[in-house]
Amino acid sequence: MMSYLQHYIDGKWVDSDGGRRHQVINPATEEPCTEITLGSQADADKAVAAARRAFDSFSQTSVEERIALLERIIAAYKPRIPDLARAISIEMGAPMSLSIGAQAPAGLGHFMFTLRALKEFKFEEVIGSTKVLHEPIGVVAMITPWNWPINQIAAKVAPALAAGNTMVLKPSEETPANAAILAEILHEAGVPAGVFNLVQGDGPTVGATLSAHPDVDMVSFTGSTRAGIAIAAAAAPTVKRVHQELGGKAPNLVLEGADLNAVLPPTVMGVLANTGQSCIAPTRVLVHQSQVEEAAGFIKAMMEATPVGDPLADGQHIGPVVNRTQWEKIQGLIQSAIDEGATLVTGGTGLPEGVNRGFYIRPTLFRDVTPDMRIAQEEVFGPVATIMTYKDEEDGIRIANDTAYGLSATISGDPAKAAKVARRLRAGLVTINSWSPDPGAPFGGYKQSGNGRENGKYGLTDFMEVKSVVGEPA
Numbered sequence: 001m002m003s004y005l006q007h008y009i010d011g012k013w014v015d016s017d018g019g020r021r022h023q024v025i026n027p028a029t030e031e032p033c034t035e036i037t038l039g040s041q042a043d044a045d046k047a048v049a050a051a052r053r054a055f056d057s058f059s060q061t062s063v064e065e066r067i068a069l070l071e072r073i074i075a076a077y078k079p080r081i082p083d084l085a086r087a088i089s090i091e092m093g094a095p096m097s098l099s100i101g102a103q104a105p106a107g108l109g110h111f112m113f114t115l116r117a118l119k120e121f122k123f124e125e126v127i128g129s130t131k132v133l134h135e136p137i138g139v140v141a142m143i144t145p146w147n148w149p150i151n152q153i154a155a156k157v158a159p160a161l162a163a164g165n166t167m168v169l170k171p172s173e174e175t176p177a178n179a180a181i182l183a184e185i186l187h188e189a190g191v192p193a194g195v196f197n198l199v200q201g202d203g204p205t206v207g208a209t210l211s212a213h214p215d216v217d218m219v220s221f222t223g224s225t226r227a228g229i230a231i232a233a234a235a236a237p238t239v240k241r242v243h244q245e246l247g248g249k250a251p252n253l254v255l256e257g258a259d260l261n262a263v264l265p266p267t268v269m270g271v272l273a274n275t276g277q278s279c280i281a282p283t284r285v286l287v288h289q290s291q292v293e294e295a296a297g298f299i300k301a302m303m304e305a306t307p308v309g310d311p312l313a314d315g316q317h318i319g320p321v322v323n324r325t326q327w328e329k330i331q332g333l334i335q336s337a338i339d340e341g342a343t344l345v346t347g348g349t350g351l352p353e354g355v356n357r358g359f360y361i362r363p364t365l366f367r368d369v370t371p372d373m374r375i376a377q378e379e380v381f382g383p384v385a386t387i388m389t390y391k392d393e394e395d396g397i398r399i400a401n402d403t404a405y406g407l408s409a410t411i412s413g414d415p416a417k418a419a420k421v422a423r424r425l426r427a428g429l430v431t432i433n434s435w436s437p438d439p440g441a442p443f444g445g446y447k448q449s450g451n452g453r454e455n456g457k458y459g460l461t462d463f464m465e466v467k468s469v470v471g472e473p474a
Contacts, residue, residue, distance in 0.1 A: 002034040002087065004180040007043055007200060010050035011193025017042040019201070022173060027093040027320040027359045028311050034091055036176045039201035044168070044209040047197035051139045051166035052215050054194030059136045059164045063118065066162055070115040072189040073161075077108050080185055084150055087177035089311040092146050093319035093359070094274060096312055103274075106439070107154035107182070110455070113440045114158035117457040133467040136164035137241065138217030140463065141210035143203070143231065144179075145223045146172035146322055147277040147381070152222045152245075153179060155443075157186075157196065159459040160220075168197045168216075170206045174322055203227060211235050218243060218463070224379075225405075225448045243452035243462055245279070245444055247379045248407030250435075251400035252282035253421065255413025256393070260291065260298050263412035263433050268299055268385065270410065270435030272306050272363060275318045276383040277326075279449075282410035282435050283380060284403075286396050289389040296367045296387055300346045303363040306383070308352045320359040321382055327359040330382040334364055337375040342366040342386070371402050379405070393421070401426045406446030410435050428453075 005021075006013040018040035026033035084107070085099035094103050123134045142156045153171060160167050171179035183198045199206050207227075211219050211234035218241040221231050225246040232242045252267050254260070270282045287295040309317035321327050331349050338344055347364025361382045369376050369386040376386060390396035400409060401424075408429040411418035415432050422430040428445045429437055437443050442458035444450055452462045 001032060002090070002177050004176060004200065005035060005037045007037070007039055007047070008180070008183040008187070008196070008198040009043070009047045010197065011187070016040060017046065019043060024091055024174060024176065025323060026090055027322055030357055030359075034177050036173065036200045038173060039199040039206045041205060041209045043199050043201070044206045044213070047168040047199045048139060048210070048213050048215050050194040050197055051168055054192060055136075055139060055166045058166055058192060058195050061164060063123065066164065067115065067118055069189065069191065070111055070118065070158070070162060073186060073191070074108065074111050074115065076185045076189040077111060080181055081105060081108065083181055084178050087181060088149060088175065089319075091175045091177055092149065092322045093311050095309075095315070095317060095319050097314070097316065098274060103148060104150060106148060107150035109439045110151070110154035110158045113456055114162050114460065116440070117460050118162040121457055121460055129470060131469045131472050133469060134461070134464045135467055137463055137465050138165060139215060140165050140167045140218045140220060141213065141216045142167055142169045143207050143210065143219065143221045143223065144169070144171050146174035147274065147279070149175040150178045150182065153182060155454045155459065156220045157182070159454070159463045161191070161195070162460055163463040165463055166195045168199060168210060170199055170201050170210060173200065173202050176200050207231070208234055212238065214238050216240055220452075221245075228450065244450035245407070245452070245454065246448060246450040247405055248279040248281075248445065248449055249284060249377065249379055249403045249405040250280055250282040250408045250410060250427070251284040251286055252410040252412055253286045253396050253400045253425075254288070254291070254295065255411065255417055255421070256288035256290070258291075258413035260294055264295070264298055265302070266434050267410050267412045268302055271385045272302070272318055272383050275321055275361065277321060277381050279379075280408035280429065280435060280437065282408070283385050284376060285385055285387045286390055286399055287387055288396070289391060292367065292387065292389050296345055296365070299365050299385060299387070303346050303365050303383075303385070306363045308355065308360045318363070318383060321361055322359070324359055326381060327361065330361055330380055330384065333375050333378060333380050334384060337366050337369065337373060337386070340373045341368070342373060342375065343368040347384070371399060377403060397421065397424050404448045407449035408437075408445075
């Protein structure tokens, strides 16, 4: 069993002040795999105090010093990719092929793209008689999820460091080990004491303390819309910046007449990759009514050709979902679609054939889904796709936008036609014949999918304040 019972505060591994022991359950075996200490309010307060002390000096470091720091972090990160990948596979069930090929390297990518952005960023500009300065915002609290854990941690830590901020990270208690390994990487790279602090914990204790803390200047959160609302409410009395990437319910608008054999494999794969546990998974497949039979047959074949299996085994299979709560939620949504009259094409409730333990989901496809059904509106976060039909382009765009979310959207079909449609979709990310974002381009949502942007220069900007100085001598 992996063991990370201490927090990383003020440059040292320290015992918790009043925390409690917690065991992480391996979703493939349903047995404990990691032990941590869920932190207390006192732990969070100590971490914030350390970050506040460190801010005075770290905020005054030069761009060149921060470039050198990011370069050292990148060098220290690379040899730890296998450790990060294994921890992610064990704790949240991503197959090792995905963990070593995408999950762990994604964090490295954020440090590399942030380094590039830092080298190119203009911290000062002149507008008329005013000098405009970009300055670090202060102490940043970071609350991150379990589905792409090191990716979402690095998407916050890298730009926060580059901008000259100090920080306290509370990772998901479902995937704590990768965060502890990152703390080791940052320590080895020489991040000054107090600049980065790690407090393991849950949302109601550590998360709530950080969100409401008067000495925290910004909260950056990735997770559910429900939790995001609670964080924003807790942060409101101190008027701190709240930066959020929340839920999604991405459409996959398949343009009329599209060559389904060519365009569906790379986009439907977004429903299966990471066992569907991606906020940008294009699960709502919108197909012109003339192609619904062909599309249903094609996606059915993809689902039935996707095996499930042990995350630590070799192969191109999908793993379990992260925990029993998620498994039961997905089972409930699948059953709701059946009860509401959708046609089950393949998959369904229960464990996959031949599986007797673990939180595995049968790759599932529904057709004859209507926008009023729960499964058309609620984020499933599992390998479940739904097919809805549209009459013409206007109808397809209307259905695509008919959701409270606006994180991402996918268009399958002719790229020139798709480019015109993309401008009418209410989403922060639109992908054409693909589903993955560009790590150097801005990422974030419209509507209830959040506010603010991550990645590249846009992520760097969001971790800074803007100051106007009038009358400074030339």
